[in-house]
Amino acid sequence: MIDDVKKEADERMSKSLDALSHNFNKIRTGRAHPSLLDGLRVEYYGAETPLNQMANVNVEDARTLSLTAWDKTMIPAIEKAIMKSDLGLNPATAGEVIRIPMPMLTEETRKGYIRQARHEAESARVSVRNARRDANAMLKELEKDKEISEDDERRGHDGIQKVTDSYIAQVEKMLAAKEADLMEI
Template sequence: MISDIKKTTEQKMAKSVETLKADLAKVRTGRAHAGLLDHIRVDYYGTPTPLSQVASINLVDARTIGVNPYEKKMGAVIEKAIRESDLGLNPSSQGDLIRVPMPSLTEERRRDLTKVVKAESEGGRVAVRNIRRDALAQFKDMVKAKTLSEDEERRAQEDIQKMTDRFIQEIDKMLAVKEAELMAV
């Protein structure tokens, strides 16, 4: 029973860290990467569809993403979806290929993005702590129901705390890497 709770807690914490990693990847740095356009949805015959399902996405060079639609008539729709996204990108068509240049970041924009990254990572820390709180509450309920001794509860709490510390440390490392990436010129 205790091992099930620990295992579930660890899985939930890992999932929270993965979600944070995906959210941090969306925060734009000066370099281009194909994952930047992952969350963009395109109107494909009336259905919002992920961009990766209607076009191939690749890097043209270090500062340009190339989007090649599978259907020629989707070019204008894809271009509009990228332009209207919250990424602040301005795509341009060159024949079938849509080029998405990454504008260089100003110092002020870098500071703003650093604040966004810090807020995202704090959200990740809060999620991990909430998962810890839920696990500890389960242990308390088990003690009340007399299915767990207080010594076992204390050991389980220590294990959960170590797990929490490990995941929060991982979040802090991800934050430091992303901040360094943002502030690099």
């Protein structure tokens, strides 16, 4: 019983870390990275389609992404979607290839991205704590229904707290790495 509750809490906390990693990938650093365009959607024959299903995204050099659209008629729509996004990127088309140069980050934009990263990390911490709260509530319910003893409940709480502490430490580690990446010139 207790192991099931602990396992479920662990799975939820793991999903929180995965979501944090995905959100960190959306925060742009000075380097070009294909995951930067992951959330971008393009109008394709009346349907919003993810960009990575319409084009091949490659890193040309440290500061440039290149896109090769599979349907050449969609190049203007892809350019338009990139410009409309809140990423601050200006694509340049050269025939069938769209090049996206990454502008240098100013000190002010770096600090703004760090604030965004801290906000994402705090959301992940809250999600981890919510998983802990729910697991502890399940343990209390089991103890109340006399399915486990009071001592087992306490041991369960301690185990869940250890798991929570390890996930919070991982969130802090990921945040520190992202901040260091953002402040790198």
